[in-house]
Amino acid sequence: MKKQRLYIAYAAAVISASALVSSCSKILDLEPHNSTFTSAYFTSESDAKTALSGAYSILRNIMIRDNSWHKYGDIVSGELSIDGGRDNGNFNISNGEFIGLNVGSGNWNWQQYYQLLQQVNLIINKVPGIPDTKFGSVDTKRHVIGEAYFLRAFTYFYMSRIWGDVPLKLQPDLDVSTAKNIPRSPADSVWKQCLADLESAKPNLDFGYDADEGERAVRANKGSAFALQAHILAWKHDYAGCAEAANTVITQGGYALQSAGDYMKVFIGKTYEGIFEININDAQSEGLSLQNNPGFGVTMKSPFIDGKDGIEWPVNTNFVNMLYGKDSTTDIRYKNFFFASQGAEGQIIKFSNIAYADGAAKKDARLSNNLIIFRLADIMLLRAEALHALGQDGDAITLLNKVRERAGISDYDAVNDLGTSILEERLRELYFEGHAYYDLVRTKELPNYNEQFGSDQFQNGAPTGGWLWPVDPAMFKDDYTLTQTPYWRGKL
Structure with a gap:
C-alpha cells in the first residue's frame, strides 16, 4: 500500500x-x-x-x-x-x-x-x-x-x-x-x-460576546465570518460583495475603533476593535517564550527585550519614510510602531508587551501580544477600497478619514490618487500585521513597493x-x- x-x-x-x-x-x-x-x-x-x-x-x-x-x-x-x-x-x-x-x-x-x-x-x-x-x-x-x-x-x-x-x-x-x-x-x-x-x-x-467577554475576538463569531467574507471577495475583486460584507461588520458587529489614547491596547488584544485574534496572553500562562521561540524577538532588541543586542528584522527606513514621512511628527502610529526607525537597526515595537517569567532576573522574556488577524480599522479600509472601485468615492473618503483622524493626521486632501491613498493607509495602519504582501499582490502593486521582488x-x-x-x-x-x-x- x-x-x-x-x-x-x-x-x-x-x-x-x-x-x-x-x-x-x-x-x-x-x-x-x-x-x-x-x-x-x-x-x-x-x-x-x-x-x-x-x-x-x-x-x-x-x-x-x-x-x-x-x-x-x-x-x-x-x-x-x-x-x-x-x-x-x-x-x-x-x-x-x-x-x-x-x-x-x-x-x-x-x-x-x-x-x-x-x-x-x-x-x-x-x-x-x-x-x-x-x-x-x-x-x-x-x-x-x-x-x-x-x-x-x-x-x-x-x-x-x-x-x-x-x-x-x-x-x-x-x-x-x-x-x-x-x-x-x-x-x-x-x-x-x-x-x-x-x-x-x-x-x-452571533454578533458579540455577551456570555464571556474573556472570549472577545479569540473565538470566531458572526462578525469574524463577515470580515473573512469581505477579505475573500476583495481578493476575488468582487467589490460589491466585499463592500456589503464589510458594511455588515461595521454597522452590526458591535465593534469600535480604539481611542487614540488607548490605541496600543489593540495589539495586546481583546479590545472592541478586535474581530479575530490568536490568543497569546502571559497573564493566562500563554505568552510566547522568546527564549524557546527566539524568532518572535526578530523585530526588537534592547531596551524592549532585556539583554538582546542584535535584531534580525530591522525596519526598511525608506519604506517607513515613504509611508509616514510628512506626517511623522503627528501620526501616533509612527510614534508607537517604531523605535529608532532612521537607523540601521530600527525596531518594530507595536508588539512589545514583554513580560519576564523569572521576574527581576529578566532572562526568560515572554511576548504577551495577541496575534491580530482581523480588526475594525482593517475592515473599514477594505470597504473604502471596495467603494472606490465601485465609484462611490465620497463614502470611501469618509471611512478613510475616520482611520486617519484616529491616527492624528489630516483628512484626505484629494491631491493624491484615492486608490493609492487607501492602499497606503492600509500599509500604514496594518504595518507588520500580516496583510501588506497580500494587499500589494491583490492591487498588483508589489514591485512598486518591494523593488527587490x-x-x-x-x-x-x-x-x-x-x-x-x-x-x-x-x-x-x-x-x-x-x-x-x-x-x-x-x-x-
Whole structure:
C-alpha cells in the first residue's frame, strides 16, 4: 500500500492544550481529545468543545510556527530590511527567492494545515449528530458548528493565498487505511467553497460576546465570518460583495475603533476593535517564550527585550519614510510602531508587551501580544477600497478619514490618487500585521513597493505563479496526484 500523505491528522498530531491553550476554564482551555477517530467519541457537549479546542490549538501553532503569519504576509512586502548575516533564509525570501539553499522546505509544506482541516472536518461531520439534549444549551452546539465552518473557510483561504491551488478535502478520514490522495483544486473552487462554508457558519454564530467577554475576538463569531467574507471577495475583486460584507461588520458587529489614547491596547488584544485574534496572553500562562521561540524577538532588541543586542528584522527606513514621512511628527502610529526607525537597526515595537517569567532576573522574556488577524480599522479600509472601485468615492473618503483622524493626521486632501491613498493607509495602519504582501499582490502593486521582488517574476507568474509559493517536493513521494506550482516547475 502506498504511504498516504498527511491530509490525515493522526490523533497524536492534535497537540497538547497545555502548550497551546489558555489555562482559564473556557472552551479554548479544554484539552483536545486524543482519540477522535473512535466511534465512541462525539457523544456529548464536552466532546464537541474539546474537539473545537483542538482545532484552535492547531491553528495557533500554525500561525506562530517560525513566524509564519508575518513570514508569508509581511516579509516579502518591502516593510523590512532583513539582516542577511543573522537571518539569511528570510533575507532571501524578502527578495522573492522562495527557493534556495537557505530557504527551508518547511515553508513549502502544507501538511500541518491538513491536520487542522481533519480536526475541523470531524467536527462538521460529527457534532450535528450529537443529540441537542446532550448540550446545556442548543446555542452551544450551533456555535461549535459555526466556528468549525469559519475555521475551515479561514484555513483554505489562508492556504490559497500562499499556494494558489490546494487539495480541497471536505470530509474527515475516519479510516486511515482507506484515505486517498486528492489533486490540487483550482483556487476559484477553493474560494467558492470558503464562501459556502461562511454561509453555513453565519446562522450558527452571533454578533458579540455577551456570555464571556474573556472570549472577545479569540473565538470566531458572526462578525469574524463577515470580515473573512469581505477579505475573500476583495481578493476575488468582487467589490460589491466585499463592500456589503464589510458594511455588515461595521454597522452590526458591535465593534469600535480604539481611542487614540488607548490605541496600543489593540495589539495586546481583546479590545472592541478586535474581530479575530490568536490568543497569546502571559497573564493566562500563554505568552510566547522568546527564549524557546527566539524568532518572535526578530523585530526588537534592547531596551524592549532585556539583554538582546542584535535584531534580525530591522525596519526598511525608506519604506517607513515613504509611508509616514510628512506626517511623522503627528501620526501616533509612527510614534508607537517604531523605535529608532532612521537607523540601521530600527525596531518594530507595536508588539512589545514583554513580560519576564523569572521576574527581576529578566532572562526568560515572554511576548504577551495577541496575534491580530482581523480588526475594525482593517475592515473599514477594505470597504473604502471596495467603494472606490465601485465609484462611490465620497463614502470611501469618509471611512478613510475616520482611520486617519484616529491616527492624528489630516483628512484626505484629494491631491493624491484615492486608490493609492487607501492602499497606503492600509500599509500604514496594518504595518507588520500580516496583510501588506497580500494587499500589494491583490492591487498588483508589489514591485512598486518591494523593488527587490522582480517585476518579471510577479508579472510572468500571474495569476498562478511567481508570487505564490512552491510545494515541498517531499510531499510528492508516493502521491502522484500533486503537481508543482507552475512558476516553480523545474526550479527546485
